[in-house]
Amino acid sequence: MKRKYIRHPSEVPIEVVQEQNPAGSTRSLHNISYGGLCFNCQMHLKKANSVKIRIRAGSLPFEVQGEVVWCRKKGKHYEVGITFTGEDEANRVRMVEQICRIEQYRHNVLETEGRVLSSQEAAFEWIKKYAAGFPNVPQFSFSRR
Numbered sequence: 001m002k003r004k005y006i007r008h009p010s011e012v013p014i015e016v017v018q019e020q021n022p023a024g025s026t027r028s029l030h031n032i033s034y035g036g037l038c039f040n041c042q043m044h045l046k047k048a049n050s051v052k053i054r055i056r057a058g059s060l061p062f063e064v065q066g067e068v069v070w071c072r073k074k075g076k077h078y079e080v081g082i083t084f085t086g087e088d089e090a091n092r093v094r095m096v097e098q099i100c101r102i103e104q105y106r107h108n109v110l111e112t113e114g115r116v117l118s119s120q121e122a123a124f125e126w127i128k129k130y131a132a133g134f135p136n137v138p139q140f141s142f143s144r145r
Contacts, residue, residue, distance in 0.1 A: 012099050012119045014039060015054040028119075032099055034092055036066065036083040045071045045080050053082065055095060062098070064091050102126045 014029050016039065030038040037053065045051075049068045066082040084092050106122035109115050117125065 012055065012102055012123050016041070017052040017054065018045070019050050029099070030079065032096055034096055036069070036081060038079055038081050040074075041071075041078045041080050044073075044078055047071065050085075051082060053095075055098070062091070062095060064088075064095060101130070105130075 012029050013026050014037075016025055016027050027039040027041060030040060032038075045068045047068050047070065051066050051068065053064050053066050055062045064084050065086040067085045068080060069083045070081040072079050086092075102123050103119065105126045106117050106119060109117055109122065109125075
């Protein structure tokens with residue numbers, strides 16, 4: 001079956017908050033598309049579980065609602081697939097755009113300055129330099145209808 005959206009590889013840190021565990025935990029993003037994302041996790045997540053995905057961008061976290069669509073054992077961890085379930089398409093687009101810009105920044109720094117940055121280091125630098133000029137989207141509501 002052909003994919004509906006192009007996946008963008010990324011290792012940007014994200015926070016995953018499950019309804020049954022509101023404390024959340026930080027994960028490394030594996031890839032992201034307009035339809036959802038994939039990340040690595042140490043524990044199995046049940047299909048259809050609701051989650052919030054948070055990326056820190058400046059002073060406010062950027063958040064979207066999602067649902068676990070698959071969870072597969074891969075070595076000592078699990079790969080988890082999330083589909084975005086919120087009604088706010090602008091937040092999905094913004095999240096993908098921001099992650100892609102951070103990854104592009106990381107590659108540009110390597111090419112122009114010869115510095116090797118982790119995705120997390122690139123995210124911190126990019127946010128400090130460019131997040132203020134990144135278009136704002138109204139805060140997303142997490143209520144499930």
